[in-house]
Amino acid sequence: MKKITIAIDGFSSCGKSTMAKDLAREIGYIYIDSGAMYRAVTLYSIENGIFTGNDIDTEKLKKQIKDIHISFQLNPETGRPDTYLNGANVEKKIRTMEVSSRVSPIAALDFVREAMVARQQAMGKAKGIVMDGRDIGTTVFPDAELKIFVTASPEIRAQRRYDELKAKGEEAGFDEILENVRQRDYIDQNREVSPLRKADDALLLDNSHMTISQQKEWLAEQFDKVCKS
Numbered sequence: 001m002k003k004i005t006i007a008i009d010g011f012s013s014c015g016k017s018t019m020a021k022d023l024a025r026e027i028g029y030i031y032i033d034s035g036a037m038y039r040a041v042t043l044y045s046i047e048n049g050i051f052t053g054n055d056i057d058t059e060k061l062k063k064q065i066k067d068i069h070i071s072f073q074l075n076p077e078t079g080r081p082d083t084y085l086n087g088a089n090v091e092k093k094i095r096t097m098e099v100s101s102r103v104s105p106i107a108a109l110d111f112v113r114e115a116m117v118a119r120q121q122a123m124g125k126a127k128g129i130v131m132d133g134r135d136i137g138t139t140v141f142p143d144a145e146l147k148i149f150v151t152a153s154p155e156i157r158a159q160r161r162y163d164e165l166k167a168k169g170e171e172a173g174f175d176e177i178l179e180n181v182r183q184r185d186y187i188d189q190n191r192e193v194s195p196l197r198k199a200d201d202a203l204l205l206d207n208s209h210m211t212i213s214q215q216k217e218w219l220a221e222q223f224d225k226v227c228k229s
């Protein structure tokens with residue numbers, strides 16, 4: 001069967017990667033979490049003195065962006081790809097609240113987006129890819145055959161993230177997570193370059209009151225429809 005490109009965008013913590021990775025596994029496609037790439041650049045920036053408080057040394061980051069190598073390798077235990085930054089597995093480190101609270105300003109920088117989008121487009125050149133993020137259907141793969149835009153209320157998204165962090169034994173309060181979700185939504189929607197928007201031809205999914213298996217089933221149906229058309 002001819003392979004297609006699937007773009008899943010939407011607000012933070014709404015379940016994009018949960019849906020995307022399950023579909024990719026079932027249909028034998030590559031799965032790429034584009035947010036992990038922006039998180040890896042943020043971790044690099046934290047670890048290499050690019051932040052002074054909340055200020056970003058953009059000139060320093062611009063010079064070093066070509067030295068930031070990001071790759072993915074399937075983790076057989078979780079069934080999802082782990083993120084590698086310059087050869088080191090940083091999957092845990094990029095999911096901390098510290099990275100979450102600093103990632104959106106880094107992702108708003110034009111030269112960072114340019115570098116990441118070029119890498120994402122190269123990964124999807126042969127199609128057969130499910131990529132999730134904020135600008136996949138609008139900028140990275142505007143010709144994707146299937147585009148989904150996912151949303152859920154901020155409170156529900158924060159609760160999901162809180163439950164996830166708690167299950168991992170990580171300290172974070174519900175209010176702090178809710179504030180982070182709201183802040184990232186705001187920055188992502190209002191930045192100048194590739195702001196978070198639903199592509200005109202994307203299907204909207206509000207999964208506030210859906211279970212993981214219901215949304216998985218819904219996505220599989222959309223994939224079947226596109227493949228049959």
Ligand SMILES: Nc1ncnc2c1ncn2[C@@H]1O[C@H](COP(=O)(O)OP(=O)(O)OP(=O)(O)O)[C@@H](O)[C@H]1O
Pocket residue numbers: 011012013014015016017018019035132160161163164207210211212215
């Ligand atoms: N329908 C659902 N009901 C309950 N929990 C869900 C649902 N969908 C996803 N989750 C849970 O919500 C959390 C966030 O999901 P996920 O990481 O897939 O979101 P995301 O949109 O990819 O987030 P981000 O963009 O911030 O990386 C996870 O713990 C996931 O298991």
Ligand SMILES: Nc1ccn([C@@H]2O[C@H](COP(=O)(O)O)[C@@H](O)[C@H]2O)c(=O)n1
Pocket residue numbers: 012013034035036038039103104105107108132133134135136184188
């Ligand atoms: N295509 C994308 C993907 C992500 N971002 C930014 O990265 C942050 C972290 O992404 P998560 O998917 O892990 O939440 C996100 O808040 C965005 O600021 C992006 O700009 N474009």
